[in-house]
Amino acid sequence: xKCRTWAAVAMVLLxxxxxxxxxEEMLGFIVDDTISHIGHDFYYAFSExxxxxxxxxxxxxxxxxPSARWGSLVTVEYQQRLVYRRFLAPNTVELKDExxxxxxxxxxxxxxxxxxxxxxxxxxxxxxxx
Numbered sequence: 411x412k413c414r415t416w417a418a419v420a421m422v423l424l425x426x427x428x429x430x431x432x433x434e435e436m437l438g439f440i441v442d443d444t445i446s447h448i449g450h451d452f453y454y455a456f457s458e459x460x461x462x463x464x465x466x467x468x469x470x471x472x473x474x475x476p477s478a479r480w481g482s483l484v485t486v487e488y489q490q491r492l493v494y495r496r497f498l499a500p501n502t503v504e505l506k507d508e509x510x511x512x513x514x515x516x517x518x519x520x521x522x523x524x525x526x527x528x529x530x531x532x533x534x535x536x537x538x539x540x
Contacts, residue, residue: 438466448482448498448505449474455509456486460517468520486516493519 440457444450453472460466468488475483481502486494494516502508 435469437469439469440466441469441471443471444474444482444484446474446476446482448500448502449476449484451505452482452484452498452509452512455506456513456516459510459513463513463517470516484512486512488516488520488523491523493523 440453440460442450442453442457444453449472452474456472460470471487473485473487475485477483481497481499483495483497485492494512496508496512498505498508
């Protein structure tokens with residue numbers, strides 16, 4: 411009897427955490443994939459605005475591609491799809507305002523995409539097959 415109890419405890423401990431919780435996804439992350447100082451400043455202001463406006467039930471990735479000629483190309487991805495893209499000049503003074511505008515725009519895009527998936531007709535195909 412004692413051996414069976416230890417075997418059950420060992421199986422529970424060795425089970426992956428996702429399987430124990432029913433494969434729930436962790437939400438509320440904003441991944442910083444920026445490189446330059448401007449990109450980091452944009453990320454901090456952007457994430458500050460998103461976290462201040464409402465609870466986050468989604469994950470985002472903020473990416474940056476710096477360019478010597480054009481500045482930095484900043485993109486925001488939601489579910490591996492592009493929802494925001496903009497070039498930031500190297501001497502951007504109003505960076506916080508631009509990041510706040512981007513956060514508001516991205517939140518609107520996410521709400522719109524969630525509504526589209528809820529209203530999507532999936533009688534013949536599953537959502538991942540579309």
